[in-house]
Every structure is written in C-alpha cells, then in structure tokens.
Amino acid sequence: MPTPRIATLLALMFVVPVSFARDAPDPSDPKAVSDEERARVVIDALTDPDAYVRLNNGLLPSQGAAMYQLLMLGDSATATLLEVLDCELPAARRAALRLLGVLGLKDALESIEAVMKAEHDPYTRGVALSAMLGLAPEYTAEVVFASLDSRSRDFVGRCSILAKMGDTRVIPHLRPLLEGEVYTRRTAAELLATFGDAEAATVLLEAYRSLGVDTEQDRRARESAFRALVGSGDERAIPLIVALFDGSSRHPEEGDSPVRAPKDAYRYGSAIVPPMLEAITPGDVVNVGSIAQFLRDLHWGQRPEGPPNTAPSPDHVDDYARALMDPRYAIEPYRSYNVDSRLRSTLAEAVASLGEEGKERLRRAVHTATAHREALKALASYSDEATAHELGSLATDVSYPYREPAIAQFADMAWLHEDAAEPYWLTLLADETIDAAPACIRHISLGRPAKTGALLARLLQSDDPAIRERARGAHSRYVDAAPADWQEGLRIRVATDRQAYGYDEDITLTVEFINAGERPMQMNTTVFDRPLYGLDAFNLELVTPDGDVRAYPADSGHGSHGVAPTEGQPRTLQPGDVVSTQRNLRTRCRRPGTYRAQVSRGHLPGSSGWRYASPRPAPLLTSNVAEFRLDAPSRAFVDDLVARLHPGLLTNDSHKSMRGICGTLGALRDPRAIDALRALALVPLHPFAVRNMQAISGHAQKALAEFHTTDLVPMWIELLDRPHANAASQLGELGDRRAIVPLRMRAFRFPLAGAYDMEAVAALSQLGDNDAIHAVRRDILTKIDPKDEATWFRAVEVFSLNLPGEQTMDLLSHERPGVRAAAVYIATREGYVDVLASAASDLDARIRRRAVDGLAARSGVRDDDPAEPALRADALRRSLVDVNHGIRRTAAIGLAQAGDDSGEPVLREDLHARDHALRVRARWALMAIGRLH
Structure with missing residues (x-):
C-alpha cells in the first residue's frame, strides 16, 4: 500500500485528527463515531495487504485499532466480518475467521461452515474449522465426523480434532492409517493412543525404538511418540520412563539437569515403583535426586492437573525398606541436604505410610549406619x-x-x-x-x-x-x-551528625539500641557486630520533602552498605547499656529539602511476614524522629550531569553510571534535563553501537516519569511499543486524552491471538474509557472453562482491574467459578480478609478450598485492621464443618497456627492417620496450639 493511503487509513481509523477543530467530534469519545465509520475502519484495516507484514516487535497497530472498533460494534461486528470473508486476500479471510471465533460471534456459525466447505485453501479451511470449534464444539464434531466419508488432504487433521475431543467414532477411520506411510502411521498411532489402543501402542513403541537422536526432527518425533505412548497407559511405557532416570536415554545436551518425567507418567501409580527403585544408580547425583523427586511427586505431589497422587502400596513395603537400608546409595560425607539423604527421607516417609508393617521396617532401619537419621525421623511421626x-x-x-x-x-x-x-x-x-x-x-x-x-x-x-x-x-x-512484652525498657534513639548537608555529602544516621529498663535484656545483638548488615535489623522510614513516606522493612537490604564499625559485641544488655550502628543515607536522599528519618523494630503494617494476630505481634518500637535538610546542588553540578547524557558520549560501560545520573536528574526534576533525557529515552535500540542501550534508555524513561507534565505525552506515545517502557502507565497518570487512540491500538496489540496489553487497558480506564475492560473481560470469559481449573488463572490479570465503583468482593457474585477463583487469588495476594471469608462459604468446593487456603496461609499481608483477626478466625471455624475433609483439615491447621484449638479434634484424628505427611502436619499444628495458649 502506498504511504499516502496508509496515512489516509489511519486518519479514517481515528475519524478525526488530533488537531481538535472546534466543532469536530472527539475521537476519544466512543459515542462520537458511527457504526458505519467503525465498520469501514475494520474492513480497510483487515483487507490491507501491508497489515499482514509483521513489524520487528510483532505489533500490528492498524489491526489493533480495528479490534477495538470491532468490540465497540457489538452485535454489528458479525456483519462487518462476514463482509471481509468476500475479500480475495486469503490472509484477510483467515483474519476475519479468527476474529469471529475470538469474539464468540455464534450467529456467524452457518457462514463459517459454508466457507469451510467451499474454501479450496486447506490452511483457510483449518482456520474456519478452529473458529467453529470455539463457537460450537459439539455441532462442529458432527460436521467433522460427517466429512470423514470423503478423503481430503486435511483428513488426518479432522481425525485429530475428533480424537482430541475424545470422540470414539473416529477410531474405525484411524485404524486403516496404521498401514500407511511412516508419518501418517505414527500420527494415527498417537491419536489412537489417547483411547488406550494396544495396537497403536505397539506402533509407537516401534517408532520410538527406530527413531534416532542425531537430528532435531528425529528427536522431536521420538519425544512425541514417547509422550503419546506414556499417555496411552500401556505398561510397556514404564521401562521407557525408567530409562529417562537411569541415564541410558539421557541426551548429552541435558548435562546434569534433573530429569522430569511427563505428567502422564504418574498415571501408572504403584506399578512404576519397583522398576524405579531398581534404576537407582549409586554415585549418580542426577539419577538419585531425580528419582527421589519423582517418588515424592508420585505420592505427595501437588499437581493442578493430571493423575491424582498414589499412596504407597503395602505390596512394596519390602522394596522401599530394602532401598532405604541399602548402604550403596550413601554419599560421604553425610549431609542432610545431599540427594542421597533426600532419597532416603522419601523412602522412609513411604515406609512410614504403610502402618505396622512399615513401622517394623523402620525399627530395623534405625540400627543401620546410613539410614538411621531418616528412619528415626519417620518413626517419630507415629506420635x-x-x-x-x-x-x-x-x-x-x-x-x-x-x-x-x-x-x-x-x-x-x-x-x-x-x-x-x-x-x-x-x-x-x-x-x-x-x-x-x-x-x-x-x-x-x-x-x-x-x-x-x-x-x-x-x-x-x-x-x-x-x-x-x-x-x-x-x-x-x-x-x-x-x-x-520483651521490649519493655528497650529504647531506640536516632540522630544525624549535622542539621544540613550539601547535595553530594554523606548523611550519617546513628542508631542506638538502649536498655532503659531495670533488668538485663537477654537478646542477641549480633547484627550490630556485622559491618554489612547492622541496620538491617530495623525498619527505616524516610519522609521526603514531598511528604511521601518511604518504608524500608527490616532485612530488605537497606543497611547493606556504609555501616560504620560498632561498639562491642554484647549478648545481654545490662541496664543502661547501649549498642549502636551507623548508616549513610546519601543514596536514599536525592531530592533537595527537609527529610525526617525514623527507625523502628517489628513488622511494618502491610509488610510481608506472619499474618496471624494470636498472639498479637509486639507493637512497633519506634525511635525519635531525626530531621535534616539537603541543600540543592549548584547549577554547574546539574549542567555537568546533563552534558554526560549526550548519546555521542555513550560507551559500552555507560550503563553502569547512567542509572545514578538519570536517577539524580529525575529526583531533582530540573526542567533543563528534560530535553537530554528525552533524547536518550528515544535513542533507537537497534542498530546502536553501545551495549545495554535498552537499559540506558530505560533509566532515562524512569527519570522522565518524575516530570509530571503533559509536554511529554508525545514522547510517551512514541514509546508505547518500546519494551519495558512503562509508557502506558505514564499516559494514564498524566490524564491527557490525546493518548486514548494510541492506547487503544496498544491495548489490542495481538488481536488475532486474543492477547491484550493490560497496562494500556488500565491507562484507558484512568482516562475514562472503560470499554476496553469490558472487551477483554468478554473475551476472557470465552476462554475459561468452568470444568477446567487450569484455565481459571487467565481471569486473574483481567479481573484485577476493577470497573468504576467495583470491588473485588463484587466478583464473588459472578456466575462463573473461574471469575470467583480469580477474586480469591486477588484477595489472597492483596490480603483482603473479608473477601476470603465470604468466599469460604461459596457453593463450589473448589472456591472454598482456595479461600480457606488463603485464610490459613501463614505468610502474606498482615491483619492490619483490628477486625480482621476475628473475621479470619470465624471463617475458619465455619469451615471446620465443611463436607470436604481437606478443607476441614486446612482450616484446623490455620486455626492452630493462630493458637485456636477449635480444630483440635480434626488434628487429633490426623495425628494417627496412615499417611506420614498427615501425621507430621497434625503434630506441628497441635504443637502450635500448646505454644500459643
């Protein structure tokens, strides 16, 4: 397409330019554009041959804008896309077919079927068939089955569709293909294997043994045959699975990386245990560690999909015990984290899950030189x-x-x-x-x-x-x-050595830990004696000249540099004793003005850590406030920094210094730096002679984000397609409606794949355009299956972005379990106890399980609201009578960790369970009740 036509199309796409004529409609107002104009934008964009030539970064901006207009058309989108189906360009027809499927336009099903039957291009027929499957899978299965009476080039592909849907009617059509040429024979066997066909398994076994590993093509074919054979459930696959671990089939390129069996390998359950134990190779670290992990995953693994766990079988008690006590697997010197120790621990836990017979074997193992530690620990689990x-x-x-x-x-x-x-x-x-x-x-x-x-x-x-x-x-x-209160009598005092500092001078903060009480304090103050980590024992809070509060929680690394030597190494502070340390705050203070610094000991509100409030965590012990002033730098200082930003001065090592220079200029917010920073931010990443140009450009962009001016809107728009530029967020914060159209294009950057840029969608919401949120929600609802929990996570990112007036709690009323599960995930991540408590009463056990898991989790956002501990405890107590025993067990453990004995009967029952893992969890939970009472 000639350049003038592209410009005309873009102008038409946006309906009016951004010149904002007085009486012209605002292109950012969805109501200002008619459906006819939207349809023309879509048709012109999808029928443009140049639109299918991908850019280097994989973006198709014109199609992204077309996707937005399609979504705004609503029900009228079907007619528009059907018009595109008459285009002579195959790529345009395929794009229209994909969009009909992506948007879930079921009223187009008949037209798509007509295209599939009349189309001569097999690729386009396949796209039409995929669209039909997305719209009406059961009906499409009937159409595909009826088409099997006539052979065509895509016959195998159609059989594949039915096989993947589990339609057994395809089996008679696949069997004759087992006599065909090599590729067809292997493909048919892989499809028949999904039905557990023994003859197909034989074909796959022959293919696996005949294929080599010399070429990438052969390796892929061999891997495909192997996975299909394992998925068939045929026990002849077991030796092949075991061969992965014994090293006989390990490819040299895999090196010492752990072996991972396909998920279908766990379907063989106990049948795979004896040969796996026989495959243990003394001295082979990869082999021993991988088998230990496989057995642990087989018996106690957490798999969101695939076969369930298999309990250790009593038939294998002697096999487990023999491997446990075999001295050949020991690695000297003994270490609890060695792979051989992990293997013995796994075997001992399996033996401990086999009742009295297992207990008897453990009594023997405690007298062996190599297995006594693991056997004693497993024996103690009986309790x-x-x-x-x-x-x-x-x-x-x-x-x-x-x-x-x-x-x-x-x-x-x-x-x-x-x-x-x-x-x-x-x-x-x-x-x-x-x-x-x-x-x-x-x-x-x-x-x-x-x-x-x-x-x-x-x-x-x-x-x-x-x-x-x-x-x-x-x-x-x-x-x-x-x-x-162990902090009774403890005091913290902070002070700076001066009241005012030059811009580039060290700012020394002294922290004193004082026993102002009447009794000795038996405390470990070793952290003060470690020069690199002295202040990491405290939380540091800085109030900047803008009034922003910057919190650096304990152990966050804020004290990792510049700590002065400490005074002594006391282990017990006597009354009046003082221990101190120092911290240079210069790197934290880059904006001129008055700062206030305060140090505290304890968990900051909202920081990660133990969330339970029974017993309540000790209140924050805070110091006094130290106030100091940072003077502004000289003009020459700023000019020197700006001069160093010139792209012509960059070298391969510039990325090391640019972070500090750009950070300083961003903190100063000096308008003189804007042009230099903008030039650096817009430097083309490729080709450029300097290494790490993307990092350098990113430092400049981060500095420019400190300048809240709409003068930078054109630059941020230009950076929208730059990786990691964070441009969409900046445009949303600046609130300039000139960004709406470019953000729409960005939001739907991969329209044919149904992928969205959620940062752009969020920015559009900030600018008052919530249609993008509705659009992506509509699309994601077509992709999450109420019966398949593995698809639910797709809804998390989309529903994390709320509509105006919407709260996470509102999502629990949604009819789709995937959306409610997303609400539980968001609530767990953000610490919304009220949402989790409400979800714990959901009618769907899968939602209740997730909610109770979140309520019982020991780490995360703390209970900062005084009402949250009681709300959490009440919800867990209600879950103690859940019909699902797993939910009852999780609730009991969660309550026990908070010192609540309401779930003790459940824990006492598990304390004498057959499974080793259940007994151990119950024992530690009961211990928590005793310790916290």
Whole structure:
C-alpha cells in the first residue's frame, strides 16, 4: 500500500485528527463515531495487504485499532466480518475467521461452515474449522465426523480434532492409517493412543525404538511418540520412563539437569515403583535426586492437573525398606541436604505410610549406619506413646551408636506424652556421656510440660556456663512468667551528625539500641557486630520533602552498605547499656529539602511476614524522629550531569553510571534535563553501537516519569511499543486524552491471538474509557472453562482491574467459578480478609478450598485492621464443618497456627492417620496450639 493511503487509513481509523477543530467530534469519545465509520475502519484495516507484514516487535497497530472498533460494534461486528470473508486476500479471510471465533460471534456459525466447505485453501479451511470449534464444539464434531466419508488432504487433521475431543467414532477411520506411510502411521498411532489402543501402542513403541537422536526432527518425533505412548497407559511405557532416570536415554545436551518425567507418567501409580527403585544408580547425583523427586511427586505431589497422587502400596513395603537400608546409595560425607539423604527421607516417609508393617521396617532401619537419621525421623511421626517409649529407650541406651539423632527426634514428639517422657529426660540429664541439654530445652519450648521446673533445675546445676545461661533464659520464659512484652525498657534513639548537608555529602544516621529498663535484656545483638548488615535489623522510614513516606522493612537490604564499625559485641544488655550502628543515607536522599528519618523494630503494617494476630505481634518500637535538610546542588553540578547524557558520549560501560545520573536528574526534576533525557529515552535500540542501550534508555524513561507534565505525552506515545517502557502507565497518570487512540491500538496489540496489553487497558480506564475492560473481560470469559481449573488463572490479570465503583468482593457474585477463583487469588495476594471469608462459604468446593487456603496461609499481608483477626478466625471455624475433609483439615491447621484449638479434634484424628505427611502436619499444628495458649 502506498504511504499516502496508509496515512489516509489511519486518519479514517481515528475519524478525526488530533488537531481538535472546534466543532469536530472527539475521537476519544466512543459515542462520537458511527457504526458505519467503525465498520469501514475494520474492513480497510483487515483487507490491507501491508497489515499482514509483521513489524520487528510483532505489533500490528492498524489491526489493533480495528479490534477495538470491532468490540465497540457489538452485535454489528458479525456483519462487518462476514463482509471481509468476500475479500480475495486469503490472509484477510483467515483474519476475519479468527476474529469471529475470538469474539464468540455464534450467529456467524452457518457462514463459517459454508466457507469451510467451499474454501479450496486447506490452511483457510483449518482456520474456519478452529473458529467453529470455539463457537460450537459439539455441532462442529458432527460436521467433522460427517466429512470423514470423503478423503481430503486435511483428513488426518479432522481425525485429530475428533480424537482430541475424545470422540470414539473416529477410531474405525484411524485404524486403516496404521498401514500407511511412516508419518501418517505414527500420527494415527498417537491419536489412537489417547483411547488406550494396544495396537497403536505397539506402533509407537516401534517408532520410538527406530527413531534416532542425531537430528532435531528425529528427536522431536521420538519425544512425541514417547509422550503419546506414556499417555496411552500401556505398561510397556514404564521401562521407557525408567530409562529417562537411569541415564541410558539421557541426551548429552541435558548435562546434569534433573530429569522430569511427563505428567502422564504418574498415571501408572504403584506399578512404576519397583522398576524405579531398581534404576537407582549409586554415585549418580542426577539419577538419585531425580528419582527421589519423582517418588515424592508420585505420592505427595501437588499437581493442578493430571493423575491424582498414589499412596504407597503395602505390596512394596519390602522394596522401599530394602532401598532405604541399602548402604550403596550413601554419599560421604553425610549431609542432610545431599540427594542421597533426600532419597532416603522419601523412602522412609513411604515406609512410614504403610502402618505396622512399615513401622517394623523402620525399627530395623534405625540400627543401620546410613539410614538411621531418616528412619528415626519417620518413626517419630507415629506420635503414639509406644513410639515415645521406643525412642526414649534408644536415646538412653548407652550401647546405641546413634543416640544424638535419637534424642533430637525424641524431643520433637515427646511433648505429646510428657508423663511418659519425663523419666527418660531425667536419665538423659544425669548421663554425663552425652549432652542432652539442648534437646531438653527444645522439648520444653515445644510442649511447655507441667514439670518444666524440675527439668530446668537439673540444667541450672550444670558445670557448663553456656548450658546454665540457656537454662536461666528458659526458666525466665517458662517458669518465672516473665513479662510478655520483651521490649519493655528497650529504647531506640536516632540522630544525624549535622542539621544540613550539601547535595553530594554523606548523611550519617546513628542508631542506638538502649536498655532503659531495670533488668538485663537477654537478646542477641549480633547484627550490630556485622559491618554489612547492622541496620538491617530495623525498619527505616524516610519522609521526603514531598511528604511521601518511604518504608524500608527490616532485612530488605537497606543497611547493606556504609555501616560504620560498632561498639562491642554484647549478648545481654545490662541496664543502661547501649549498642549502636551507623548508616549513610546519601543514596536514599536525592531530592533537595527537609527529610525526617525514623527507625523502628517489628513488622511494618502491610509488610510481608506472619499474618496471624494470636498472639498479637509486639507493637512497633519506634525511635525519635531525626530531621535534616539537603541543600540543592549548584547549577554547574546539574549542567555537568546533563552534558554526560549526550548519546555521542555513550560507551559500552555507560550503563553502569547512567542509572545514578538519570536517577539524580529525575529526583531533582530540573526542567533543563528534560530535553537530554528525552533524547536518550528515544535513542533507537537497534542498530546502536553501545551495549545495554535498552537499559540506558530505560533509566532515562524512569527519570522522565518524575516530570509530571503533559509536554511529554508525545514522547510517551512514541514509546508505547518500546519494551519495558512503562509508557502506558505514564499516559494514564498524566490524564491527557490525546493518548486514548494510541492506547487503544496498544491495548489490542495481538488481536488475532486474543492477547491484550493490560497496562494500556488500565491507562484507558484512568482516562475514562472503560470499554476496553469490558472487551477483554468478554473475551476472557470465552476462554475459561468452568470444568477446567487450569484455565481459571487467565481471569486473574483481567479481573484485577476493577470497573468504576467495583470491588473485588463484587466478583464473588459472578456466575462463573473461574471469575470467583480469580477474586480469591486477588484477595489472597492483596490480603483482603473479608473477601476470603465470604468466599469460604461459596457453593463450589473448589472456591472454598482456595479461600480457606488463603485464610490459613501463614505468610502474606498482615491483619492490619483490628477486625480482621476475628473475621479470619470465624471463617475458619465455619469451615471446620465443611463436607470436604481437606478443607476441614486446612482450616484446623490455620486455626492452630493462630493458637485456636477449635480444630483440635480434626488434628487429633490426623495425628494417627496412615499417611506420614498427615501425621507430621497434625503434630506441628497441635504443637502450635500448646505454644500459643
């Protein structure tokens, strides 16, 4: 198309130019454009041959604008697209067919079917068939089946459609193809394998063995045959799956990367366990680690789709036990994180899930040199009194060579039976041949036994000063009932060394940690002794000259540089003791004006961390406020920075300094820097002689985002198609309606694929155009299947953007479960407890499960509203009577983590479950109840 025609088309597409004649309609107003004009825009854009020549970045702006106009046409879009079907250009016809399917225009079904039957181009026929499948799959299946009576070049493709839909009527049409040429024979076998056809499995097995791995084409064909064979469920696929792990079929390019079996491999369940155990290769780290992960995933994995978990089978108890106790798999020196240890842990947990037979094998394994640690831990999971006696006997048996791990596991479960455990602890504490003090203190901290004082009395008489110190601390916490507020008497004081600083001078903030109380504070202040992390123990808050509050939570890395040497290394602060550290705030303060700095200890509101409020987290301990002024830089300082931005001065190492230069100019907001920053932001990324030009351009764009002026609107529009430019968000914030048309083009950047730029959609909403939100929601609803949870996540991004007056809570009233699931995901991410509590009563168990998972999750946004802890607890208590046992279990664990014993009956039931994982989870949840009461 000649350039003048392109310009004319774009002008027509936008209806009027942006010159804003006084009486001209506003192109940003959807009502200002007639349906006839919209239809003409669509037809001209879709029938333009040049529109199908993709740009380097894959964008088709004219088609993006056409997509917007189509959505605005509503029901009239069908007639417009049907008109395009008469175009001689095959690409235009295919585009119209795709859009009819993408938009879900079911009234076009008859016309699409006519095109499919009359079209000579097999590619276009396939597109028409895909559109029909999207609009009416059952009807299309009948049409396809009827067409199988006549052979055509796309016969196999039509059979494939029916096979993927699970239509068994296609089987007789596929069987003759097994006698065809190699490719057709293999394709037919892969399709028949979905129905579990044994003859097809034989063909696939032959193909797999005959294909080599020398060429990419052969490797792909071999992989396709393998996956189809595994998916068929034929047990002849098991040796091939095992071969992935034993290294015999591992391609050299895979190196030492872990082996991942196809998801259908888990459908073989227990049948795959014996050969997988036989495939363990001593000394092969990849093999051992991959098999350990496969077995764990098989028994306890979390798969959103695919076969369910398979419980360990009693038929394989000896196989598991034999592999567990096989000394050949051990790697020296022993480390708990080694792959061989992970394998033994997995095997021990499988054995521990096999009742008394498994328990008997574990009793043997605790006496082996290589498996005793894993066996002791698995044995402790039974948690009954008889097991407590067994572990206690092993721990106190001076002839048992592995007493230390036995004592550690005894401590983890003995609190459940404190009366039975007490004699063993007294014996251990009196035994001078082993140090049981740390384990005993752990036992006390876990279970708070009634006779804690008697146990600690033994430790207070120890000859070891370290043990006596720990015992005194435990006695203070658990016997003397020390004040709950450990911060009582603690003070934090901050100060700067000066009141005013030159722009490029260091700003030194001194933080003092003071014991202003009357008793010693047994606290670990080691963080002050580590030069790189001293201030990371605190939250830092800065109030900028603009009034913005910048919060740097503890452990966020804000104290990682510039910390001065500290004063001493106290472990216990005596009354009046002070420990201090320093931080250079210069890199945090780049805008001239008055700053206020404050330091606090504890969790900042809204920061990540434990969300439970039972017991309530200690309140923030805040320091005084240190105020200081940062003077403006000189004119020469700014001019020097601006001069360094010239594109002609850039080198391959410029990206290292440009971040700081651009950041400083953005913070200063000096108008003199705008032109230089704009030139740098618009520098073409390719071709350009300097490395990392995209990063340099990005630094300039980030600096320009600090200048809130509509003079930059044309630049941001030009940057819309630049990767990572964040231009759409800037246009939304600036509020200039000149950006509406370009944003519409950007929002529908891949119209034929149904993909959207949600940043552009959000910007349009900020500018008052919510039609884009309605459009993408309409499209996404055609793509999420109420029965397929794997498709629900697509709705999250779309429904995260609310319409005016809409709240996340409103989404719970939507008829589609995928939308309600998106609301639960958003609420979990943002910490909307009220939304999760409401969703926990949904009629769909899948929604309730997600909501209760969110309510019971231990980490995330904290309960900042005083009403949220009670709201969360009430919802979890209601879930304790849910018909779904998994939901009841999750609710009970969530309540237990908050110290609420309402779900204790559920946990007590799981404490004696057959499955190892359920027992362990229940034990730790019950422990939380005891610790928090």
